[in-house]
Amino acid sequence: MSRGAARAVPLAPAVALLALFMLGPVVWSFYGSFTNTALTGPTAANPEWIGLGNYAGLLADPDFPKSLWLTVVFVFASAVVGQNVLGLALAGLLRSAVRPVRSIASTVVVAAWVLPEIVAAFAAYAFFHADGTLNAMLAGIGVTGPDWLYSTPMLAVVLANIWRGTAFSMMVYSAALAEVPPDLTEAAQLDGANGAQRLAWVTLPVIRRSISTNLMLTTLQTLSVFTLIYVMTGGGPGTDSSTLPILAYQEAFKFAQVGYGTAIATVMIVVGGVFSVIYIRALRPEVD
């Protein structure tokens, strides 16, 4: 027996569990997306294989391209830009902050992350509601705020997701920044590099694998955000904030079209895969 095979033995239980609880549902969902399985009605009793019928239906459905676009906007604005940039900025700023400021600021940021998703969602709903906290504060300075959830639903859910998820990125980047060797930044400083140059040419390259990992995690997490949007806007008004998870839920459980819903879920896997490949390619380790 080769050494390779022997080394695989300790991995076997983990692989088996993953196959059972991760791969299994994925494969079942993939299979389901080629059938007209429903929760009720005639096709619940006798689901049929309809090939690419669900995918053809998706392409013909005007809600789908819109939903796909909203999902990409949501992921890009709230995870890729919002959570990552803000998380990195906070981590950097807090490193040089005095101790009480650092403790208070990180507690506030982490609080949003510690909240259960449903509680965070209701808090965000109460904040952005027409008679909510935000408009009450704006009224205090003489500004009449719009009904955020109605007139700018995507902005509201993007801001809410940034608020909720930044803590995770901040913690990842705090850890990563602590690992940057101080002699590297000091050397750059002696060579006359200013703050922005040190960040761009020293710090970011050193922590790029943390960036890659963090981007991937926040993207995949944001891609599957459901509760936050569902509670805040229900995907509306109309379908103006229906991202793919909301659309999939509506089709699978509100209209009982499980097959069609799983086709949308399959598209989500593809979207997640595309983002992941981009990260891995763009931030591939060159020399180490």
Next chain:
Amino acid sequence: MRTASSLTRVLAAPVTVALALPLAACGTGGSGSGDATITVAYQKFGNFTQADELFKNVKADYEEANPGITVELVPIEAAQNDYFTKLALMNRSPATAPDVMYEDTYMIKSDVEAGYLLPLDDYLAEWDEWDQFVDSAKQAGLGDDGRTYGVPMGTDTRGLWFNKDVLAEAGLPADWAPSSWDDILEAARAIKQSDPDVIPFNMYSGKPMGEASVMQGFEMLLYGTGDTLYEDGRWVLGSQGFVDSLEFIETVFSEGLAPTPQQALDTNIGNTVQAEWLPDGKVGIALDGSWLPGNWLESGVAPWPEWSEKIGTAAMPTQNGAAPGAVSMSGGWTLAVGAGTEVPDEAFEFVATALNRENSLWFDVANSQIAVRTDVAEDPEYTESNPTTGFFTDLVDVTHFRPATSDYPQVSNAIMVAMESVMTGQQTPEEAAAVYDETVAGIVGDEHTTQG
């Protein structure tokens, strides 16, 4: 799926035989009177604990009367939509399918098509209390094949609620009774003129309120036009009544007689209307369900002891006052028996016990339901349970049930979309109706539609 289920069947046969042999040896020999377990699935969520209480009582009575039979209660803690999902998932597998289930009239037709339910006609024919149930309510338990699959527990009706103070301010009588849509619009305009800060008329509209928009809002209009949604197994497209109903919605929203679209599209408007606007006189007239007083009782979410003096009711008129002059929509819940049950006799026996006179009376009063048994409807304990009970019980005569086929949820969604685009002024009623026609034809197929 298919391979999995045939595998189950192959395995199930010898396993069942192996299990059945020792069981048969232990059994006392009586068929149907031996040891058996009946599982009963129902919803228990938030304030809704009445079904739980009912079934706990029935379980005790039933087990005492039928020694050897165990009733296993399976409360499903989920909101309405998730309850359907969980119940459907339970029904999909023979291992978890319940013997008796608390089943929405709205789901019966599609669950029959899915093969989840057992026809009860043979049992009902022998049940001497079945003729106590009113005919319109029996309809709600029918499958598309004309057989009965659910025994109704109670129903609900819909009509106009109004705040008498607000109407008095606008010079309208305390016994206001509109006889056409125009009467409603006139009253609403009068209220707007007397106090511009009051919302004259509320009807639910658009997607956030979901089925409430369609049933309490749109269908209360459409079924009063003489047109209908579904006829002889086909969906009616291009009807004048559909356009007229959307026109009414356009009128109330564009003239500012209804809440602003922002308010109307808030997911919580239902609670706001019932708990704040009507009691505070911020809304004049509201098109809503018979269960509203449940909120205002001592035990409700917004106790309001004076409601019976402040609030008036009127039937929703038909479009131009055509016979029968009023219209209502009904839903409600039934008890149904699972198609795969191994103890159908016992399961029906349980249903009959749970819905006898005494238990129906208790459930209808406790859950603010409209009675479907004539002996309950006449009982003073029921008629005196709240001052509007009599009014809403009478509406059962003019009520309609939704065409709850398996396509209905998607058709209902298309109606919400049409309502929303009209109320926000994005489309004219004709344009929205044309989009609806196209959407529905796409959902059900041209061969299942007819021109109205």
